[in-house]
Amino acid sequence: MPASQGDAPSSAGEHPLDQALDTALDAERDALRELFPLPPARAPRRSRATGLRNGGVAAIVLAIAAAMLWGLDPAWRTEHHATAVGERRDVSLADGSTLTLDTATAxxxxxxxxxxxxxxxxxxxxxxVAPSGWRSFEVAAADARIRVVGTVFDVRRDQGQVQVTVLQGRVEVSRPGGAGAPWLLAPGQRLRIGAGEGAAPQPEAVDPAQAGAWQQGRLVFDRTPLRDALAEVQRYRRAPIRLRDDGALGRHAVTGVFEADRTDQLLDLLPRIAPAQVRRHADGSVDVAPAGR
Known part of the structure; x- marks a missing residue:
């Protein structure tokens, strides 16, 4: 039957009631969005196993790097200290340790x-040396290696000979490469290594006060052969001292306490304590010869 003129056209297949409902929903759509907003979009989520695996790899890499650094013990700073002939100087280190440098020391x-x-x-x-529970203190001098944790000791290097004297605490002295058993030195002991040593070096007893006199600027000789006494005085002088007789005169024993800053005093007194004569030269050098020659 044809539609009457009073009927409004409708969409094919859509009931007029459904059309009215859609129109009402469209009008209220914005209000519904405000009342019931959609949750924000989330990034793709990694699996728990993947996160744990990546974290574990990073931890292992850090552990290996730390172990390598600890084993290699890399250096991160170097300081150089030196004194001139006749100079003594104290050096304070960042860790609280103190070094006292004697004459012509580097x-x-x-x-x-x-x-x-x-x-x-x-x-x-x-x-x-300031004590440290995890940072050892090591000294290398020619063929000697000295290792300590916290103590007071002297190390002297003359040509190929090294002399280690302990005043407080204990130190371990060894040779490079671990050759031979190390020596453990206690206070009041001294060890000499190198310079034509015969039998295996052995620690010897020393007077700590006499051994440390150089720090107060004193030269102490106790029945010391003259040649050794002059060699010690030479360390504090720029101009050479020449011993013209290393026989009986060189073996003559010298005893006394002298100021390291006044080496001329010893040379002036030498004819009174030894059968020797002293000849001075314009360049500051000194010849020591047997008296009467």
């Missing part, structure tokens, strides 16, 4: 991750 201090290392190039130095 050394390098290297700071490592788990150690403190000193290379004594020449001369003599006293080490008052």
């Amino acid at each position: 050394l390098d201090v290297t700071w490592h991750l788990r150690s403190r290392r000193v290379a004594l190039r020449q001369g003599q130095a006293r080490f008052a």
Whole structure:
């Protein structure tokens, strides 16, 4: 039957009631969005196993890197300290240790991750080491290696000979490469290594006060052969001292206490304490010869 003129056209297949409902929903759609907003979009989520695996790999890499650094013990700073002939100087280190450098002394201090290392190039130095539970203190001088944790000791290097004297605490002295058993030195002991040594070096007893007199600027001789006494005086003088007779005169025993800053005093007194004569030259050099020659 044809539609009457009063009927409104409708969409094919859609009931007029459904059309009215859609129109009402469209009008209220914005209000519904405000009342019931959609949750924000989320990024793709990694699986728990993947996160744990990546974290574990990172931890292992860090552990390996830390172990390598600890084992290699890399250096991160080096200091150089030196004194001139006749000069003595105290050096304070960042860890609280104190070094006293004797005349004509040169050394390098290297700071490592788990150690403190000193290379004594020449001369003599006293080490008052600040204790550390995890950073050892090591001194290398020619063929000697000295290892401590906290103590006071002297190391002297003359040509190929190294002399280690302990005043407080204990130190371990060894040779490079671990050759032979190390020596453990206690206070009041001294060890000499190198310079034509015969039998295996053995620690010897020393008077700590006499051994440390150089720090107060004193030269102490106790029945010391004249040749050795003059060699010690030479360390504090730029101009040479020449001993013209290393026989009976060189073996003559000398006893006394002298100022290291006044080496001329010993030379002036020498004819009174030994059968010797002293000849001075314009260049500051000195010849010591048997009296009457």
